[in-house]
Amino acid sequence: MSPALLIALRFLSARKRAMLMSLAGIVFGVAFFVVTQAQTAGFESYFIKTILGVNGMVRIEDRIQSTRSLAATQGSDFTIAVEGSVKYIPGVQYPNDLLGALKRFPEVTAASPVIRGNATLIANFREYDVKPYGIELASFVNVSDLDTQIIDGSLGAFSENPYGLILGVRIAKRMNLQIGDSVLLDAAGEPQRFRINAIYETGIDQVDRERVYLHLPAGRSLLNKPVGASFIQANVVAPELAPALAMRIEEAVGHSTLAWQEREKTWLQVFSVLRISSALTISTIIFISGLGMFNTLVMIVVDKTREIAILRSMGYTREDISRIFMLQGGIVVACGVVFGCLAAAAGTYALSHIPIRIRGIFASDHFVVLWDPWHYVGAAVIAVIVVMVASYFPSRRAARLEPGSIIRGSSS
Template sequence: MSPASHIALRFTVSRKRSLALSLVGVIFGVAFFILTQAQTQGFERYFIQTIIGTSGAVIISDRFQSRYTSFSDAGARAAEDVMRSRGQGRRKYYEGITNAAEIMRVARQFSNVSACAPVVQGTVGIRSNFTSEVLSVQGVDLDAQLAATALRSQIIAGRIEDYRASRAGVMLGSLLADKLQVGVGDTVQMTGPDPKPRTFTVTAIFRTGNNIIDERRGYIEQRAAQGLLKKPGLVSVIIVKLRDPDRAPEIAAHFERLFGHRARSWQERERGNLQIFSTLRLSAGITVSLIILLAGFLIFNTLTMAVMEKIREIAILRSMGYRRLDISVIFLGQGILVATIGSVLGAAAGALFTYLVSLIPIKVTGFFYTDRFLVAWSWQHYLTAAAIAFIAVLGASFLPARRAANLAPVATLRGSGQ
């Protein structure tokens, strides 16, 4: 330990009462920062998990054709760039995917792609003995769908195996099933472009937690959907599951160029909602950082008082050969000690608070479904909180430390001698 650090430690211990308040501020500031970040990111991550689990990381849909053409590749790329900069407004779209098998075969060769699922989509009428509703029907290849989405974990009634065994089974969203007042084993009738109704048996009910999906969506076998929607051989979208969903925008952009089909990443599809989460997280972070800044202000106050009280001791230390830097370190050292102890204890308290909050039962539906507080465990929260604590505390310690270092010992000694 350096001589200055040794003195800093002793000064800190001797001023433990006044520094304790600052320390408590840092501890709670760091702890609450970690807690709020863990909560907001916990909900955000679960939301992302829900949307990726339901609709995939990337969705490949309609074929498009550029309205600008060029004989050269460079010219084509330039036109493409122009289109992108204009929000893809210069494209002509053709509904659906006609070569889904070929696109999936190529897509699966990408190392980041773990599964693909073709889906036929459309809107039909659905009628139970109780009422009629609009159904967003999804014609799926069950095995591919299970591999590419979290459908299996979303089933809350019935069994996937019963759906598989049934020749005309349907899996309904939980809210839609409530509206229709049907349960597993009941029958419903669907009416598409062909006015002749078709009968399906409810073999399972799923809940994604997203109300918009749960009150409109239903899954049926793909060929049945093609027949019902009169879209023989057509696939509306391909759901792509990625091993690293964070890279979805790059993969989507690459797929667009490669396949000539629209490809949207989950980040693009949910941009608005993700911005809400980011804003909430930032807002919570700023609010809680104010506690740490307040602690920094207390430290500034304490150290400024300490410099005034220790003015003769600073002069005597200088007379004994302690440098200006040593004097700075003595006072900065007290700040470093408070920031270090505050960050360590704050991180421990933050982890404890986060754990306790995760046990609180709370029912959330709308964006997603959960029956408990969601938290995210990330070392980045702890690192950021500690960084804020150090910046605030060292910033607050800097001015008193500089003042102490710049004190002219002669002025103090001369004044004391008179």
């Protein structure tokens, strides 16, 4: 063991209580930091998982018709491009062509055409406004989590019934409908009869209370759109690739293409702000612990002035003295980070088992946490920076002490 480390360890014992308070502050600060990050990141990642499972990673929608034109002066060969407004033609007129074009993008793992509209659901002498989504079940389950969202009935029954219907759980409850019930959907003044084969729950309130799924041909018939699709829902190999890929697809196929990050920008920003806000708030615990550490080390420097002088007289350099105090900070922060991370892991585990019913933007019956090692790294980095900065100034003060004047002052 180096002499500086040995002395640092012994000096630490000189102010045990104050050191333990600083240590406790760092432990709590690190633990709370990790737990809050695990919680906010957990909710965010679960929200993303939910939203991707409902609406996919990329949507290719309306066709873009550029109104750019060329202007030229009379009698001259010189022309310039004039930017006009971009015109959008609703929907996808040739979905099969577009699906073929998407196959040229290796990042696209699956794509499915969807037709969307508005209709009134009529059952039990009541009416309810819904949004019918006509889907190709075989491909749609590859761009959504519909198969795992089914809470009653089955997709098998739906696939075998050309006029089958999958209902959102909120619609079913509101209209008091069950599997096997027959309902009418009226979109164009000609009500059509469907049978409920499954009920789904995404946890997203808006989806569960207005969206119904039916087969694509039935949807076309209901919405009186014999050709085309409202949009193509696609998934890519990795969610983070979606924005760049969306731009490339839009440029290649001439259809407005939106990645999930852009589509859910508002919610993502809310989560981001929450995460930063909680990190800043919890960091104050670590900052206060750093202040405590600073005070404790200053007191040790004052207490140990004569010992520092005698160490200097026997051959310990200013750097050695500085190292002794930096090591004290280092020992405390190392213990604080280790115990803090252990407490954080225990706290995160406990939190993930607290029952809480959440519905609205996703469905969960307990706290959702994300186990991310970077949360631990982040907390450790903040603690190390705060404590080492707090230790630097007392250590510099200790190193600057002049042994001769201290010893003479003590002797006089």
